[in-house]
Each structure stands twice: as structure tokens, then as C-alpha cells.
Amino acid sequence: MKEEQIKKEFAAAKEKYAALGVDVEKAIEKLNNVSISIHCWQSDDVSGFENPEGELTGGIQATGNYPGKANTIDELKNDIEKVLELIPGKHRLSLHAIYGDFGGEFVDRDQIEPKHFQTWMDWAKKTGAKLDFNSTFFSHPKSGNYSLSSFDPEIRNFWKEHLRRCRRIAAEMGRQQGDACIHNIWVHDGEKDKTVSRIQHRELLKESLDEVMTEKISTDYLKDSVECKLFGIGSESYVVGSHEFYMGYAVKNNMLLTLDAGHFHPTEGIADKISSMLLFVPEVNLHVSRPERWDSDHVVILNDALLELSQEIVRSGQMEKVHIGLDYFDASINRIGAYVVGIRSTQKAMLQALLEPTEKLREYEKRDNNFQRMAYLEELKAMPWNAVYNYYCLQQGVPVGDEYIQEIEKYESEVTSKR
């Protein structure tokens, strides 16, 4: 697309939005402050570098076998750098504990230390992408159905030590980057079929978390967030860390709650949860995903669920308290493409929400003018928000419109297809 055309379309869009009382430049500025936490695990189908040939367990599954996955830390870094070149704004990278730089040695989960992530911290400094972190309880011989909530004290101790170390690693990331690292805690524990000892396992999970959390670490460095789930593959009947469990836990302990779009009943969205949770927890962490009939972790696209979620984030007036992270892993398509589409779609949804004349809509709402509210909400769908996004990309020196597709094809033919 020609620069002149992009600017012309932007000028027309700006005028249209101004007529609704919307300041387009302000919306762009706010969008530019939205740092999306990019999940490292789309690049390699959640294999990691601890035991890359091992089985992916914990009730999650990456389906497909598209060539070109990242096999080494360097490949992963290169892929993420390519992604960062193709999207506007400054973003974060979310690492799982199995992605450490273990120097070819096997380092078990109860042995990991900040030093195993120092090369990542150096990379983050160099690229300007801050880090978030995730403890990894799955894909390990000691995590069958249960880890932190196991009846076996040895198993629990092993995972408590893992969690303790992950918190310290995340805190060190936060310290070095001068910005708190969000440490996400997702524990897959659960069972395939009707489970009788539900409360016992939940007591154990609570006990394990409580014990590890006695180590106080400043939220200047570390923000712990707990992620619930309704069911997984092989844990269809019972997941210890359910929504009620972690909502209760986060509220009681004043911690962050992670809402993953794929972790609820198939037709239940997470958008409407934002305004409630912000009243009871200090901040909310999101795992933006796309469940297709189940928690299938499809690439995020610009659909109604994403738009509603973005609207609720913006309308809450507390954008700075909602951390947007991505969580999907599609192994059936070009993985760089999967990242770029998901990130750009998330930004487009956020931009549409930021371009909403919310106060005007609220005025109608207050007066019970619900036809007008509905009509404007419909009209907004056809407003030229994409011209604004194109202009934002131009401003930031990244591909405009569909230009990123060619870039990805080029990277595929020159880099990923040769792996």
C-alpha cells in the first residue's frame, strides 16, 4: 500500500471518528502502550529445551506437524525477533520454565536457577522485550494426574521446590528488567473420571501454594498469577485448580488471577469476568486464546469474543491492571504467521475498543435510549478502524495491511524451511 494512500485514508478516518467525539491520535497512543505478552511456546509446539523429545502431557495438545519449528534457543530467539519486526509496539515474551538455557545438561525442575535464564534476560535487555514467566508442572515423569496436590508428599515436595525456584527466577527477571515479571501458575492436576477425593486434593493444592507463598517477594519484581481450568484431555471430569478454587485463592491472597479464554464452558466467554474480577483482585492476567469447541488453543483471530474482551478491558477504565498475554499453539500452520496474526488481531480488537465513543454510549444508556445505544454499536462496526491501524503500522515502520504475509513467506523459504 502506498504511503500517500495510507495517510489519505487515515485523514478521512480521523474526521469520521472526530464527528463521534473520538480522538484518534489518543487511541493510537493508548494502543502503543499495550504490551502484549507473547507466549514462547507457539514457536516449538510446547517442547521446550529441558527434554524436547519428551511427550507433551498435562491435558494439552499441539496438533499438526508443519515444518520449521524452533529446535534451539537461538532459533526461538530468531523467530521471536522476526515476529517483533512484523508488529507495531513494544511487547513482552512469556517463557515457560522448560525453556531455560541448560547448556546441554539435564537440569531437573527442582534444580533450576536464575542462571539458567540469564541468556534470556540478556536477550530481553538487547531487544527491549520484557519477560514474563511460567512454572511448568506438565511433561515430566513426576507429574501424572497430580503434582502440587498429590497424595504423595515426595511428589508434592518436588513441585513445591519447583514453584519456589520459579518465583525466584521470575523475581530476578523483574529485578533485572526494572519491571515486575508476571509469574503464571497453571497446575494441570485432575482426573479423567468421577473423582471422589475432590476436597482432599484441593486442600493439598491450597496447602502447597500457601507454603511456597510464605516467601514474600516484592511485587516490584514479581506478580504471581493463578490460572484456573475447567477440564483438560484426560482430566475431563475433575481439575483441582478450578475457577472457584483460584478465584477464591486469588481474592483471599490479593494476587492476580489468570483468565484463559479456553478454560471455561464451551460457550462461556471471559469478557464479562473482567469487570467483576477487577473489584476483587489487584490485577488480572489474560491468556487470550481461541477455543474451537474445546480448549483447542487455536490462533487468535478478530472474532466477537476478542472484541468483547477488548471492549471490557477498555471500558473498565483500568487497562493498566489487565495484562494481555497470548496462549495458543497451532502446529499445523506456519508458526511465525500464527504469532503475527494473533498479535495483530489482538491489537486490532483493542484499537476498535479504544475508538469507541464510550461516554456517548453511556449517556444513551443512562437515559434508557437503548435503541440509540444499539444503533451506534452497530454503526461502529463499519467505521474505518483499519485505516487507523494501517497508519499506526506505517508510523511504527512495520508492514502495513497484508504486507507481512510476504515477509513471513520469505522467512519461511530462507530460514524455517531449512530446519
Ligand SMILES: C[C@H](O)[C@H](O)[C@@H](O)C(=O)CO
Ligand atoms: C502452556 C501453557 O502454560 C498452558 O497453555 C496453560 O496456560 C494452559 O492454558 C493450559 O490449558
Ligand SMILES: [Mn+2]
Ligand atoms: Mn493458559
